[in-house]
Amino acid sequence: MNILFDLNHPVDVNFFKNAMLQLQEEGHHIFIIFRGRGKLEKIVRYELAMFPIEKIGEHKKGFTKKVMAQLHRDYAIIPFIKKNKIDLVACFGPTSVFSTRFCGIPYLAFDDDFEYKIPFYHANWFATRHIFPDFIEFSNSKTYKFHGFKELAYLHPNYLQTSKQVLEEHGIQPNKYVFIREIAGVSLNYKDSTSILSKIVEAVKKKGLEVVLSLEDKDVKEKFSDDCIVLEEPVSDIYSLMYHALFAISSGDTVARETSLLGVPTLYTGGREMVVNKALVDLSVLDESTELTFILDWISQQESNKKEKMQREVLHTIENEWDNTTSVILKHINDFT
Incomplete structure (x- = not known):
């Protein structure tokens, strides 16, 4: 066929x-x-x-x-x-x-x-x-x-294998960095999104963490290259980079679900209300907000013990329910x- x-x-x-x-x-x-x-x-x-x-x-x-x-x-x-x-x-x-x-x-x-x-x-x-x-x-x-979820076509444990080798390539250690995805305002469904990326990066750096940054709009790369590890596509083993992050912040809904399904506490800042995200919000692995005050407070609360517990709970749900x-x-x- x-x-x-x-x-x-x-x-x-x-x-x-x-x-x-x-x-x-x-x-x-x-x-x-x-x-x-x-x-x-x-x-x-x-x-x-x-x-x-x-x-x-x-x-x-x-x-x-x-x-x-x-x-x-x-x-x-x-x-x-x-x-x-x-x-x-x-x-x-x-x-x-x-x-x-x-x-x-x-x-x-x-x-x-x-x-x-x-x-x-x-x-x-x-x-x-x-x-x-x-x-x-x-x-x-x-x-x-x-x-x-669509993302379990490739993040299901039957297929996904993570390693720490890609972390060595970028000079970072597990749970010592944050994964951030910023979507450009190109697609119609993101046309009203507002970028607050600079303030997010500043808050993460004050917490003593590195920033691994995935940008859809490469025109702003130079603005963040001094403070962040800016990824270049295609990225080698990007899901291992997501998996080992302490937490993740994404203005794109797909990446927000990806990091959530990897058990990484995630904040979605894209501003779209999507019914497909609700199960992850109910599982407490995904939070949603576009308010800067909430975002900065959320960043300050993230700790490694929360992530470890969350990864166990998400894996159990994937294997037994989804x-x-x-x-x-x-x-x-x-x-x-």
Whole structure:
């Protein structure tokens, strides 16, 4: 079977990678397309070099430009599907659903962002199956649900192995640094976020901790390079860097869930209310605030004994309550093989 994976964000690479490798072992032919955006091309070609890869389309800023670029990309995907005799397309979201529907083949849309209404309903209306966590209450004849998080496609203990080697490469020690992710105000769903990064870094440094900083907007790198370890993508073993941090702060919701699922106390500062985050908030591994006073107070309260307890509790929950999301992906694809 010829299976096409359409990747539009860096996290899509991790989300599908284990499923791709398993499907290839089973004798299926894997094809990858991606939309040009930031460091995505570098990450895709680094992580998935074993598969044929083609770049189609570019990421644009602004609603109108996004829509036009997406329609143009859908049109460009049609000849790719026909040329390679694709039997099924899987994507996180709806970004190639029109071209797939035109070609008359199944489209599996995975999702977890109910609050971002336009792409959510776009996927639901046109996909063959719309697959997302059961924390989202929306349902109809196309929806299929699982109990867990997209991030457990790659952070589940069946797949994830952490080490301390990457810490040595950066000259840091476990629990002696903080992992911070700052999202640029490019995507529509982050357009109202306000950066308070400088004050956060200052508070962390006063606590005697190093700062490992992941920036989406590389234009501000020089501003923080003297006080922080600024990562360059693709990052070697980034999840080990997250796992060994004393705590994490992220304005991006995906990274906030990733560090939370690694049992690292996390503060999400992106300002979006997302139902998919609620289970992690209820587990007390994830806090949410955009208020500087709260953030600085939260930073002052983080200690290593809290993290150790939290990692045990999160691991127990993953192993006993939440789904292995790669198994979910494979189940839905295999339904069509």
